[in-house]
Amino acid sequence: xxxxxxxxxxxxxxxxxxxxxxxxxxxxxxxxxxxxxxxxxxxxxxxxxxxxxxxxxxxxxxxxxxxxxxxxxxxxxxxxxxxxxxxxxxxxxxxxxxxxxxxxxxxxxxxxxxxxxxxxxxxxxxxxxxxxxxxxxxxxxxxxxxxxxxxxxxxxxxxxxxxxxxxxxxxxxxxxxxxxxxxxxxxxxxxxxxxxxxxxxxxxxxxxxxxxxxxxxxxxxxxxxxxxxxxxxxxxxxxxxxxxxxxxxxxxxxxxxxxxxxxxxxxxxxxxxx
Numbered sequence: 001x002x003x004x005x006x007x008x009x010x011x012x013x014x015x016x017x018x019x020x021x022x023x024x025x026x027x028x029x030x031x032x033x034x035x036x037x038x039x040x041x042x043x044x045x046x047x048x049x050x051x052x053x054x055x056x057x058x059x060x061x062x063x064x065x066x067x068x069x070x071x072x073x074x075x076x077x078x079x080x081x082x083x084x085x086x087x088x089x090x091x092x093x094x095x096x097x098x099x100x101x102x103x104x105x106x107x108x109x110x111x112x113x114x115x116x117x118x119x120x121x122x123x124x125x126x127x128x129x130x131x132x133x134x135x136x137x138x139x140x141x142x143x144x145x146x147x148x149x150x151x152x153x154x155x156x157x158x159x160x161x162x163x164x165x166x167x168x169x170x171x172x173x174x175x176x177x178x179x180x181x182x183x184x185x186x187x188x189x190x191x192x193x194x195x196x197x198x199x200x201x202x203x204x205x206x207x208x209x210x211x212x213x214x215x216x217x218x219x220x221x222x223x224x225x226x227x228x229x230x231x232x233x234x235x236x237x238x239x240x241x242x243x244x245x246x247x248x249x250x251x252x253x254x255x256x257x258x259x260x261x262x263x264x265x266x267x268x269x270x271x272x273x274x
Contacts (some may be wrong), residue, residue: 014232050229094155123167
């Protein structure tokens with residue numbers, strides 16, 4: 001992989017990780033259209049570490065408050081006494097489903113599930129669910145009002161993000177809307193909920209990538225890709241939060257449907273392999 005390719009893929013990773021349009025889909029589809037080899041699930045997960053830095057920086061104040069309250073309330077023997085402490089523990093517990101599912105279905109996720117036909121179907125399928133959520137969601141609940149059951153339902157839904165093309169942010173925002181959250185609150189909770197999952201997945205795959213040899217990518221190219229992912233990811237976070245304060249998610253719904261149908265057309269016409 002050239003330095004330019006790594007930087008370009010990092011840019012795509014950052015822009016699509018937080019928008020509800022699936023980073024995996026774009027990291028799989030764009031190289032296929034350009035005639036590049038599939039960068040693979042491990043590299044996709046490692047590039048997420050760049051976007052992790054972006055979300056840590058963007059929510060630095062929130063994370064300091066959540067961490068401080070979680071630790072201090074635990075030391076006082078009342079781990080759920082404040083809103084911030086409860087939210088911190090709910091996020092950690094809500095990460096368990098995707099962690100377990102990731103280990104259980106690891107081979108399938110890295111293998112046959114990365115087919116373009118699966119990705120095309122996932123793009124359209126999640127778009128339809130998000131469309132329904134937009135229609136039925138009451139959009140009244142703020143992030144501070146999220147209780148245990150709602151948070152864990154969203155955490156369980158996050159497991160669906162392991163299906164290539166589904167989108168982690170897309171799945172969790174959709175679940176948040178179904179749970180009655182406002183668009184901005186569902187998006188903010190989605191970003192915070194994703195931090196442990198992104199960290200665990202990125203570190204796990206980085207260890208595997210280093211153990212298997214990183215010569216095909218190169219440390220220089222990988223670092224450049226991580227920087228590109230971090231910068232573009234920060235921009236994407238800021239854009240989406242501000243956008244959803246005044247707009248719906250329909251632009252992402254139509255984009256997902258359009259991309260999914262285009263992929264199916266290219267597959268059926270033989271331009272791309274399923």
